[in-house]
Amino acid sequence: MSEITLSDYTGYIFRELIKARQMSDEYARQVALSYAQDPVLQHFTAPRFKIPKMELTIPVLIAGARYTSTLKFTMPARTFVDFIGGKLASIEYSLRAAGGRILVKPDLIKLEFLNRKSLHTSTSTSTPAGTSSRDTPQNSGEAIKLLHEALLTSNDLGHPEGMVSYAWGTVLQLWLNERKLVELYQKYSPNNELSKQAYTEILAGIKGAVVVDKVGIDNLLVDPETNLIKNGSDATSVFTIKAELIEEGFFVRSVRDDTTGQVSQIVEFE
8 A cells, every 4th residue: 555644645736736837827928928929919918827716625545644652651759769679679689698698688678778868869979070960870879860860751761771771780780889799799690690680670660660641643644546545445544635726816017117217018818
């Protein structure tokens, strides 16, 4: 099935009508010049084709539409912090269990994480020259907040993988440093298995919190093949465009030169 936008389709029809009128006017000009050179015909008005009013009825077969969807991240900040904090707590628990250092339960690790001051204020008092504190998080809590803000303002929530992967790597690295778990992580997750598993779960949770906020039609697509309009359509797939073209204008019969006072006659069309 051939597809073209409705604007291109109707615009082309109107342009063709303008071209037809242009061709008619060019020929009328040639006739007017021949009249002007004839001793008898020069006293006649030159004929010219006019369209005072034209009505068009154009059947259009709907083929589809092009549209854009605006996506929105709906997970509240506190829920998001709990969600990421739970993944970090599970990683710490797995590392300590693997090293035989079970000190607290995962829920207690998570609770400690959620109550940390870093979730609310940055512990850094200065920012390197040329950088923004928002771009260089100083602790895991700040990094999580920045990720949440980025998701709220992102224009590419349909494909958040790159953004989430980078931010999660930053969050995890800061968390491991803060909890002094870097050596345990390198020992018991040498191929980054724990991070990859958590990333998969985090990405799934983020995508699950993305909803369609608004849908807008960019273009309505139609099929210009008239045989399909006649034979392959039904009442629900075809609509009709009714257009009315009205010709307006004015005639210039003579032009007077303000300097010389000479008056030039203009060929009068009927």
